[in-house]
Amino acid sequence: MNIIKNHIVKNIFSKAILMMLLLSFSCWISANNLVVKSPNDKIIVGVFNSNNTENGKWFLNVKFNNNGKITEAISKIDLGLILSEGVSFDEMKLIKTSKPLLIKENYVMPHGKSSQRHNEGNEVVFTFENKEKKKLNIIVRVYNDGIAFRYSLSEKGNFTVQDELTSYLIDPETTRWTEKWNPANEGLYASMVSDKIQQEEWCYPALFQTKDNCWFLLHESAVDGTYCGSKLSNKSDKNQYKITFPDPKDGRGKGEALPKITLPWKSPWRAIIIGNLNDIVASTLVDDVAPPSVIKNMDWIKPGAVSWNYWSSNHGTKDFKTVCEFADLALAMDWPYTLLDWEWDSMGNGGKLEDALKYIHSKGIKPLMWYNSGGDHTWVSSTPKDRMLTHENRVAEFTKLKKLGVAGVKVDFFESEKQEMIQYYIDILEDASQFEMMVYFHGCLVPRGWSRTYPNLMTYEAVRGAEWYNNGPEFTTTGPVHNTILPFTRNVVGSMDYTPVTFTNSQFPHLTSYGHELALSVLFESALQHFADRPEGYYELPDEPKKFLREVPTSWDKTILLQGFPGKDVVMARNKSMNWYIGGINGENTEKTLKIKLDFLDKNKKYKLRVIKDGKHDKKLVTDDSVVGSTDSVDVKLLRRGGFVAVISPL
Structure with a gap:
């Protein structure tokens, strides 16, 4: 009986300590204004000092509100730059935090996964000072579908960037799909987790799934001639994916591997798309943070089949x-x-x-x-x-x-x-x-x-x-x-x-x-x-x-993931004008039947559905026509390594 009482007391004491720590953490965050949230409150980014002191190394922490459950997507994103001339932004002091700025954009794309682009995010600029009293701004944007951050130096001077300290600490129980680095980006993606994690240099983009089913995709955007392209490396620590510069041997050894910068200067955006799998597939974050079009008249830009x-x-x-x-x-x-x-x-x-x-x-x-x-x-x-x-x-x-x-x-x-x-x-x-x-x-x-x-x-x-x-x-x-x-x-x-x-x-x-x-x-x-x-x-x-291939568009108004999982199967719906086009494939070596819900269609409308799918063998196609509405679903049988398409047009 005493053993049980002691166990209960210990549990209560542990929970009390945890609550006190969380409370102090929350007060520290709010007191220092070191948190940035997405406009829809689903993504929360905290800015932390590793030493919990005025000076030290700084990092980001990324959390995701997954239908009311707060899950940690990335526990630690290290920050900093090492420049030539002995200039180091490693150990720094935070001296200023800007007021949040709402980023809200609408723009049109003549091609891509969607034509009308909308994005919303909150931006906060954190200004740091190093030991030499030189300042580094870290611009953090938290969008409804992910985050982006970049470095900014506003003083004058010319430097070589010796190293970028950006690295992502990933929980070993997070599953990852990564492609081994190659200059043409033409490798295969490998899925790995826990003790199966390989240590290599990796291409962008890299996909991750936490054990709490939060998905995120690591990438970069707005790379221009003021910097190089980068890749990811976990060679030093299998769970630490560090941004790495090009190999000096790339391009037959021509050109400098380390970027040279002229101040004032801003780095490319480090972009992380976050959410469920549909959020990943539908996101335009990589385009959203890129500079607007320099081409005013785009009438001559015509997507099409070749x-x-x-x-x-x-x-x-x-x-x-x-x-x-x-x-x-x-x-x-x-x-x-x-x-x-x-x-x-x-x-x-x-x-x-x-x-x-x-x-x-x-x-x-x-x-x-x-x-x-x-x-x-x-x-x-x-x-x-x-x-x-x-x-x-x-x-x-x-x-x-x-x-x-x-x-x-x-x-x-x-x-x-x-x-x-x-x-x-x-x-x-x-x-x-x-x-x-x-x-x-x-x-x-x-x-x-x-x-x-x-x-x-x-x-x-x-x-x-x-x-x-x-x-x-x-x-x-x-x-x-x-x-x-x-x-x-x-x-x-x-x-x-x-x-x-x-x-x-x-x-x-x-x-x-x-x-x-x-x-x-x-x-x-x-x-x-x-x-x-x-x-x-x-x-x-x-x-x-044959008629389908004559008519299928190559640019889209909207894209929706209907179902799927990397390595198994995927079904996607894309909209163009009045019609929807669906494509689905089975990557596995077993037959399966997929139930495709049509709840993305307009309510109170009827549509003609044409499905072209696997027949009795790999080289056989059969076509089914029916009338459907938004409350309907359709079962489609896929052969092993099979697939189907569908066209949905309003009656």
Whole structure:
């Protein structure tokens, strides 16, 4: 009996101590105004001193209100910079906190996951002073769907940034989906937790799920020529993901790995999307914190589908007749564009470039053309190599392309995210915009919000896409699962040219069903969607899926995740004008039936629902039509590695 009493007393005492600590913590926060909340109160960011004293190391703590339950998303985000000349913002003193500023924006995007963009956030600027009395501002914004923070130095001077101390401490019980660092950002995502966590350098974006089911995605935005691109590394501590600068060997060792800054200066935004999985998928935070568009008239920026010959014939553009066949395909499928990939300057078998362009235009199709990024940063010698490399070369080439009626360029092989390479990307976008030329980056970095500033940037590769069916047998088995992870990771942060929807085989086969492949046209957002199959792959489809591919948009008004989990399956609905398009895939090796709720539809309206789904085997598609409303749901059976699409149009 005494043992029980002692146990009860100890419990009461422990709870009392905990309450006192929480109360003192709460008073400390409010007294120092070191907390920033989102306008909807769902995300709370606290600013702390590690020593709990006036001077010391500072960090952020991120909490999430998950339907009334407060959960800790990230326990500690270390802050600080180490500059040349012995300037260190490591041990600092907080000297000033600004009043909260409400950030509220509405803007329009001509392409992407949503057309009308709205964001709300609260901004607080924390001013710190180091031992040398130099000041560092840390700007913290807490939006309804995540947080963003950046460093700002307002004094004068020139420095090299020796290190950025930003790092994210992640609980070992938090599951993570991360891609091992590679300059082209074309790896596979691996899922790991606890003792399975690997220690590597990692690409952006990185996805995390806490044991309390709070999701967050780590990324960066508004990277420009005043800084380099960064990556994440947990090599020193498996649960500490530190921002790391480019490897000096990247880009054949050309360019400086450490960024050089001229003050006044602001760093890129460190962006964290936070919420449930739908919040992650629908978020436009990476664009929201990027600078507004520098292009006033965007009427010439036209998203659309593209026919592309490289997947089925790696040297297709060398062959005039192949180029003409893919122009014919674009015409037959009502796609506005065809891409002339590498080797267009070596074209033969009946015609040269000018003949091909003349034929393409005669069909009412607009050509896009490939370029090597050039320079010593790439080993690839494929021509034309240097026509994008300097301002003078770009002006000459864009002038020529404009006269030839070319609508845009694909620029390849960047191989580095060093500061001078970041500036090179932006110089291409700036010059292309002056000639109303659309741009597609290939062999490149992951999106950093540039499409908001330069909406002529239509898409990026930076993904292990269908091209990998050419590179070896591995993607045959890894592709189905990989496809279910991309909507929650890479494609969240910007357009992704996976080059999807292939029904025939390339050099190595795929195991995905026709329904799975068809669904990728909806699941994978890319303003220029390069449909990669050979002409007969599309011509031999039944009428219903063929009609679907003629009409499926490549830019969207709204995006909603209906259900899914990375690595298992995903179902997404995207809206364009009056119609909804749904794509769903199964990444697993077992059949399953998914119940799709239609409660996102307008109430008191009836709709025509057309579902195109797996049939009895992988190469069979069947179509069902019905009338539905917002209170209805539909069961869809998916084959192993299968999929489906649906179109919902108002009656």
